[in-house]
Structures are given as C-alpha cells and as structure tokens.
Amino acid sequence: MSAQGMPGRIDHIDDVVAALDRLCAADPRLEKVRALAGDVPLRRAEPGFASLVSIVVAQQVSRAxxxxxxxxLASLVDPLTPHALAAADDTVFRAAGLSRPKVRTLRAASEAVLGGLDLVRLCDLDAEQAIAALTSVSGIGRWTAEVYLLSAAGHPDVFPARDVALQTAVGRALGIDPRPAEDALRRIAETWAPHRGVASRLFWAYYRHIRDREGAPPS
Incomplete structure (x- = not known):
C-alpha cells in the first residue's frame, strides 16, 4: 500500500493474490465467488499503441x-504502429473485418499518438487524468480507457462498469436480476475500492466459470 493508502500497481500474479485476500476480507460475499472462479489471471499487456488498438477492436464484440x-489486422499492418495504421488504406481495415466506426477510432488514435499522446507516460497519471486524456480521442469512451489502464498500467482501482460480462457476473454472484446497468454497477464497485482492479479480474474469471467462455477483453 502507498503512503496515501492506495495499493501499488498490479504487476505480478502475487499482486493479484494479495489484493484478492484484502478484497475478500473486506467483502466476505466474494469468498464464494473466488472459490468458484478458479484461477484469476494477471491480465497484463505492454503499454503502447498495439495494446490500445486491441482494446478498440474488442469494443462491443465477443472475445473470440x-x-x-x-x-x-496485425498480419495486414505489420508492424502495428501509428504511422503504419494512419497510412493504411480502407481496404486493409475491411479485410480485417473492422466496422467503419472502429476504423474512424483507430485513425483518430493514430493521429493522437503521432500528435503527442504518450500512451506509456499516460500509465503514470492518476486514473481520472488518464481517462480524460484517452477519452479526448474521438471514438474512445470510458470503457476503452478503463480497460487500457487495467491491462497496460496495472492500475489497482479501476472497474469498467460498462462491461457486459462484468454486469452479468456481478448480477449472478450477488443475486441481482436483471443484471445491474452501468451506473448501478459503478455504485456497487465503489464498495470494493481501493481494490476495484482485482475485483474486475475476479468477476471476469467468474464469468468464465458461469458461461464457459472468456468474457474479458484481450490483454
């Protein structure tokens, strides 16, 4: 824990285990969820442009x-850099299977990075500052920004409440029917601070248990 009481980054699987211990001690309801979820993965990726692209691609589609x-896309645009993506023809994006809105978002993200948005240094910012910087890019919403902070920055206290898999998993685990919508889930998740990052990982693992498929975005 930092001097201000905020846990450090989630960089290793040991960080996940320690944070889960503290989370379940604070909310004993989650002990059963943890037991059913099985292994709770680290879900970390290298910060940078390719990680952001993978999350944009994952918006509103299944993990598969x-x-x-x-x-x-990675095979068609290799290396997957802002320069290469900005220069790619629309036929490349169509061949990859990307929708027009996602193409616009990826082009906007390329332009933002080429214009000075530093996706690595952004990981050192306070969560809300980083989210504001990312969501200033056309097409990038809060879900994309929060998932980037979880996977690329290992931020300890971010919970993407718009995520349908998390809504489904929390609803099942806590007996909420219909599943909580974004605003309701965000209020529920506030009770898990400052360990919302590992709560996200726990409920993605629980979703895998109840649905027998991966619901977490790529990392």
Missing amino acids: SADAIFGR
Missing part, C-alpha cells in the same frame, strides 16, 4: 471475434 479481427 475480437481475437480473430485483431489477428488479421
């Missing part, structure tokens, strides 16, 4: 579809 589309 996101993995397939990102795989095609």
